[in-house]
Structures are given as C-alpha cells and as structure tokens.
Amino acid sequence: MQKEKFDAIVVGAGPAGTTSALIMAKAGLSVALLERGDYPGAKNMYGGAIYRWPLELIVPDFAEKAPIERRIVDHRFMILSKSSGFNFSFKNLSFAQPPYNAFTTLRAKFDLWYAKLAEEAGALLATSVSVTDLIWDGKKIVGVRAGKGSENELYGNIVIAADGANSKLAIQAGLRHPLRPEEVALGVKEILELDRKIIESRFNLGENEGVAIQALGVTHGMMGGGFIYTNKNSLSIGLVVLLEHLIKSKIRPYDLLDEFKRHPLIEPLIEGGEPKEYSAHLVPESGYYGIPKLYTDGLMVVGDAASLTSSIYQEGVNMAIESGIYAAKAAIKAKELGDYSSNTLSYYEKLLKSSYVMKELYQLKDLPKIFRDNPRLFSIYPDLINYVMKELFSMDGELRRVKSKKIIKMIRQRVGFSKLLLDLIKARKIFSY
C-alpha cells in the first residue's frame, strides 16, 4: 500500500476537533478525524450546557437537529453553608423561544451527532484510535502514530491537536508544558436518572425547558463549586475543584460529591435520582496566561488543548468551537498556498486574537489567580452571607440594631474589613472592564 496522506489530521473528536474537521472537509480538504473513544463523546464529559453561539454559525438549524436535552430558561445560584442557602435565580421565558440561548446536552450524544456531521461532510472519522506520538520530518510535524509499527502511522500536511485538556500532542510539539495542579481543576459528575415529569414539576419547568444551577460554598474552601443541570430524563450533578487544593486537602473527589449530594438543600432536588454514570475530567483553569503558543510547523492547537476555557462562566465548548473555526480557516489557506509552515499557520493566531474567545479571556485574565488565592470566596463568604441572612430573617426578640452589631463582629472575626474591601474592589474590577 502506498503511503496515504491527508491534507489534515485532526486528533480528538470533541467540539474543537470536530468543528475544524467539518469546516475543512466542507472546503474540500481530505481530513482524517481521529478519536480514541469507541465513538465520539464516549469518554467525554462536561457540566451540561452549550450556548447557541457560535455553533449556529456552523449548523444554523442545530436547535432542531442536535440531540438537545432541554433549553435553559432558568439560571440559579445557590450560596450554601452547612444547613442554609442564599439562593437567587434568573428566569427568562424568551429563552424558551427560538432562537433560544443555551441548551443542556449530554456529550455522549452531542459529540457523536456533531462528528457524524463532519463525516457526512467528507471527513474520515476513525474511532478507537488513540494517538500516541507525532511524526516529525526535521522540525516539521508530518503525521501521527497510534501505536507501534508502520501499520499505525498516518501522514498529513497539518495536524490539529484537539485532544483536550493536558494535550499530549501540544506537549510533544513543544508548545506547552503539562498542566500543573494549580492550572487545572478536576470535575466529577454523576448522571441521575429521573422521570421527566418529576424534573419538570420539581424545578418548575415547562416541557423541554431546563435549569442550570451553580452552587458555591460546597468545596471546603477549595476553589471550585457545584453544579446541577436538568436533562430530559436525568440530572447532571457534579463539582469542579482546583486540583492543587484537592491534593492538599486529601479529600477524595467522590466523597466531596457525595457530601454535595447530601446537602440538605440539594438532596430534595435530586431525590429519587438513580445513579447511571460516574465520570471525572480535567478543566484548564489558568485562563489567558495559560494559553500556550498556538501553532508550529505543521500543527495547530485548539480548544481545551490550548486551555481556552473560562471557568467562572462554565464556558469551554463555545470557545473550543470558535477556535476550531479559525484553525480550519488557517488550514484551508495553507492548502491554497501549499505552505504548511508556521508562517502560514500564524493566521490562526491572528484570527483568534480578534475573536470573542481571546478578548473575553483577556478581560478575565486576573481571575484565576484571585480565585486561587482567596479561600474566602469559597467558604467564608458563603457562610457569612448565610449568617447575615439568618440574623436578618430570624425573629427572636432581638433588636435589629443588636443583630447588626453581631454581624459586624462576625465579619471582623472571620475576614476583617480591609480584606473584605479589597475583595470587593477586585470583584468590581473583574466584572466592569
């Protein structure tokens, strides 16, 4: 057999890789999309929600066609202490109407559906392929290897590393270092099967409507939080915690998840849910400063592999897709020019720089550090808010004036006003560029 060569080899059929493959295939490039799972999505997990944009740029009618669980109409926040919670919610009924805004989906279904589109567009999707190495010709990357022997080699003009957080390929290409514990969070999640009617009445939802819940104060002060998403017949419940903190605390992630599930305000929400699936996954948390060099001769890095995520808003899929679009555009241009050197591929970086992804991550660039160094956010403040609320709402014959004094004393004890002020200033900085 002669040495087969593709225009582009995409490693990883997550949202980033599939997007690139789809766009390149549509433009007539010969594309191999390699995925280590038995099928795309088999091993992938995330919290639960994708946004309309930028997916609609690629698949305008995806809201009808994609395997969507529910349309999110209600975003809830729960700031929890041991046995109480300060909760608020934003519900917008226009989110229940086209064009909608955000959707819960299950990756096992979504990624599969999406990759099939790339396949239909002409990309050759090969599953159960775990890429182990890059193949080099001098300092140029010319292919990938998935095991020993020539039977496991594949050649291409461009390799797109879309292999997710801690990208093996980007590391091998010398573009990045392995993620350090302070740069990455561990997400753990369970899917609990529950009757759709129960979900709808329990969360006050119409048919096909869904809710996304973020919870703070459930991580023993570690940077991170909990989440619940409603799917059609199931709930996704999980936690994301900075790996560094997790290692230090010696708390086992599933114990933490168990504790979250048993929180008195959470338990009734998931009652009767039958555990179906348990999974764990890494999320890059380093933000703007963690973004590696994005290309080299014959290779580009997209999505999580390039640490393109924004943790506080639980965004990642949208950024993966957007970066995938630009990498594909650069590849198409490279093919036109017949030049696959970093010279041409720098076009990818140029496009990304003026995109939503980079601008947004730049704005939030200080956030990861602020969060990481501030355990107050994840336990003391939630406790305090709950304490304040309890004092304000409880009637026990004590004058409000006395209560305020108690509150002030408590704040002084637990944080101190200077720190509180500093935290407030930082918080303002984050949200009001």
Added chain:
Amino acid sequence: MSKAGLKIIVCIKQVPAVQDIKIDPITHTLIRESMPSMLNPWDEIGVEEGIRLREKYGGEVTVITMGPMQAKEAILRCLAMGADRGIIISDKALAGSDTIATAYALYMQIKKMEYDLIICGKISTDSETGHIGPHLAELLNIPQICYVKKVDLDIEKRRIIAHKEADGGIEIVEAPLPALMTTTIGLNEPRLPTLKGIISSKRKEVKVVTAKDLGGSLSNYGLRGSPTFVDEVFEPPSRKPEMIFQGDPKEAVEKIVQVLLNKKLISSRS
C-alpha cells in the same frame, strides 16, 4: 473451495456494552438504538480466527450481521481488524425476530453465497442463547462443531479438525467442509485494529440487504416469522436483605452456618 481460496463467513452481532439494557414496553423486545454497544466478544474471536485461517490458507473473510443499521459499527470494527467485506441484513420487517427467525434470515442470505467455513460465537452477551450457530448449521444442512478451542483445516481433504469443549474434557473432532463452528473464549486473543486498518475499513464494501432482497415470504421474518414471542415482562421480586448481622465474629460464623444448613447447602454431622 474456489480458486480464490477459502471462503469464510463470520456471523457477528452487536451487543449493548452496558448491562442495563432497556426493553420496549410495547413490543417487549430489546431497544437497541442509541445505546453504547460493542462487538459480541465471542464474535470478535470468530473474526480473529477467520482472519488467521485466511492468512494461513488464503481466501476471503466476510462478516455478516442481522440488526438495525447501527450494527454497521460492529461490521466496521471487523473490517478494521482485517475482514474483507461486510453484509448487514437490516429491515423493519425483521424486527422482533427470535432465534429461529434470525437464523432463517441469515440462512436465506448465506445460502446464496459461496462458503467453506461459517463461524459463529458460542453465545452473544445479550440474548445468551447460543442458538444461532446450531440453527444455522441445520438450515444449511452442514455439520457443526460447537465450543471450539483450537482449529485447523485440511485443505487437501477439505476437512476441519478441531479441539472442542465437552463435558469433562476436550474432544478432538473432525468434519467435512463446508462446516459451521462456534468459538469459545481462549480460542485466540483477538488483535486490536491498527490505525491503517481502521482507515481502510472505511473504504471496504458493506452491503446492505433488505428482507425483500433475502427473498421468500415476508411472513417468515421478524415477529411474524418467530415461533416464540415475549408475552409479558415483569420485575423480579426485589431482594431485601433477610438479615444483616453485626457483632461477635463467633456468632457471625454461627449465623452463616445456620444459613447454609437451613438452605440445605451443607448437612450437619449430628
């Protein structure tokens, strides 16, 4: 045997990769769509053996399955391992087939083909009947050798020689070709598809066959053609612990022995 060498047919089946299978409340049949699935492990061994025999004697390995179109994934896996081509018999009219109707559909297809050896799995992990192999051998009126642990062919004499599991040991048996054999775990270690194998599998032929293509009366297929049907599905009475014992180990041992005695699993000396 034709000039082109051995013609081997491997019957394969896609099975759910999870134990938690779902059952259609109306037809009482397995819901196979949209569940994570895999190639029945015994069939994977069958494909491997087919490829090894081909590598030894030359020829062609065809894999064949009857099932929903999703089962094409399982065919592709076999092609990636090295099988030459695939056939999927897929049609709504075939839904609800029991083992007799399944074997009949396979028979209608296979009897039109050339074959020297047919390989089936000992059982499939979802229906676990192990019926199809013997059914099919009977319909084709060829000898069968079940539970094969080792196999070779005598090409000159057109015979198959196999070691098979039997009660109390291994039997060495022989039969003329064409014949049908079923696999056991341990017959071989199936190979993992290589990257090139996977890529080339995408370009191999997978023929789709409908009930009409099979020919014969439609009433022989699917639920209608099945002598058996599932009349009712019920939840087995759930088991609640009869006893949880917490305390002195001596007493605990006493309790266990009591259970064994009561259930007549052991009998007492006294």
Added chain:
Amino acid sequence: MLERSEEIPNHKGIWVFTEQIDGKLKNVGLELLGAGRKIADKLGEELVAVLLGHDVNGLVKDLGAYGADKVILVEHELLKQFTVDAYTKVLAELSIKHKPSVFFIGGTLNGRELAPRLAARLNTGITSDCVDFDINSDGHLIHVKPFGKLMAKIICKTRPQMATAKPNVFKKLEPNWDRRAKIVREEVKINPEDIRTKILGRVEANKNPYGSIEDADVIVAVGKGLCSKENLKLIQELADLLGASVACTRPTVDRGWLPSSQQVGQSGKTVSPKLYIAIGISGAMYHTVGMKNSDIIIAINKDPKAPIFQIATYGVVGDLFKILPLLIDRLKKEVKEVKLRITAKDTQKRIN
C-alpha cells in the same frame, strides 16, 4: 424444511431428554423430570423420558423413580457416544412420530448443542435457560426466563414447545423406587454416514485450580479487602470445604492475585450460582451486575455501609480475618459433608 406445526391439539405429552454419559444420567435431566411432572399433572398428560445410548436400559428404573410415566428408549451402537448428528436425527424422528407438546432438554454442553439444532429441524420455537414453567389459559406453556434486569414470560406458538434449562435450576423429585415407568423401545435407523462430525479422541482438560465460575453452584468471591495474595490460602480453604469455585473483583485481577478468568462483573463474567459468598467486596455496581442473580448472597465486609449489603441476602459486618478462620474451623469440625457433593455421590450410587 419441515412445515411448522401449529395444530396444537394433535400434540400431547411432556418430553424430557434425559442425557446419559458413559451410562450415567446427568442430573439436569432428572431435574427437568421434576419440572415436567408439574406441567404434566396440570395438563393431565404423560411425562416421558427420552433415553438414548447403548446398553443403557438399566437406567430406566431411575427415570421412573424420578417421575417419568414412560421411557422411550433407543439403543444403538452409534448412540453410545453423543454426536449431534445422530442424536438430532433420532430425536427428530421420534418427535415427528409421537408429536409431543413439550420437549425439555438440559443445558449441558451437549444439550446446548443439540437442542437448537433439533428445534431448527422440527421448525419450532425454543426458549433457552428457563427458570420456571407454567401453563396459561390457552394451554400454552409459559417459559419464564431472565431478560436483562427483568423476567420475561415467553410463549411458543408452534409444537413441540422446546426449552432448555441450566443445571441446578429445578429441583429433582424425591425418588420413589416403587414407581415404574412404562418402557417403549423404538428402532431408528442410523448409518455411520449420518454422523458427519466424528470424534477422533479426547484430551483431559487442564484443571483450572480455582474452578470454573460460569457453571459453579457455590462461589466464594474475594475483593480488595483480602489485602494480599498470600491471604488467598484462606479463601481456597473455604472454597475447598464448600466445593466452591473462587471468583473475584477486578482490582484483585489488576493486582495479579487471581487470573482474569475468575473475574465477575461488567468486564468479567456473569454468574448465577446457588450461593455466592462475597468476602471483602464493596459491591460496586460494576461488580454486582455480574452476580446479583445468585440465589443466595452472603456478604462479609467490615464496612456496614458497603453497598454489597444492599443486595446481600445475608450480611455479616465484620473483619474477614477474624471470621474466616472461625468459619473454616467450624465447617471442618461440625459439618459432615457438603450437600452438593452428597447429591452427586448419592445419585451415582443409585445409578451404578
């Protein structure tokens, strides 16, 4: 192909193929006589044992004692050893001649090879691995068998209604040695050419030191709670006392304590013995899917919250290193013999 027989009234009689090997009856055939007796009585039909072999008429009285009204006996040189070709031919001809309504075949290796071939020749339905039988209002046999997590009732529209059952699922009747079965000898022509699959010889199988788990009646299973490979001695001793096979969880395989042939669960084997003793096993779903259908589950675990206690029939909370030595001691001292062994011997005695 034979025309399908749906003329139900023409078919009468509950047949059981009572397999013998080297002149010894297989237990499962006797067990099916037990199951068949109930059905025969309900329908008011005859319970017929079908016995094939060479020089096996001595077994007829056993078949009577275990419940058969009648024994159809075919003796022939070429039936001495089981071959699927000869046995299928004889049983098919008998069935076509006598038109039974029900035909049970024990799920031994031979039975599982024979039954589906015979069903295809008779062009009738067959249900494997039944665990219960009943009769519905139309007079059809209800075959009860596991179906995923659930149980299914299966009906067969054609005759005979064929079924197999695994050994140890049904109970033998208490033998009544005063009962005599009618003998009907049948002649069937068999030529050497009819037997296409020829037996050239036999090799004794390498014995698996831990015992095969798929068809074991008693399984002693261990998990990571065992702590080290050395402690397997304890488990083996208990297993030997109970005549049990040894099974295990995945982590014990990963650690190289036991071979993967013994692993039970999602990525291992599925077992359904009469007794499953789970020792130092937490009871993760991935493990329990492979054993939750066991008749009796005894769990020994020091953690009272271990999920294994949710599916155990009997749970013992405690340290296995304290409990096992005591249990082994007690079994050695006080217990005469393992019941399952007794039954095996006892039938052998009678049969010889």
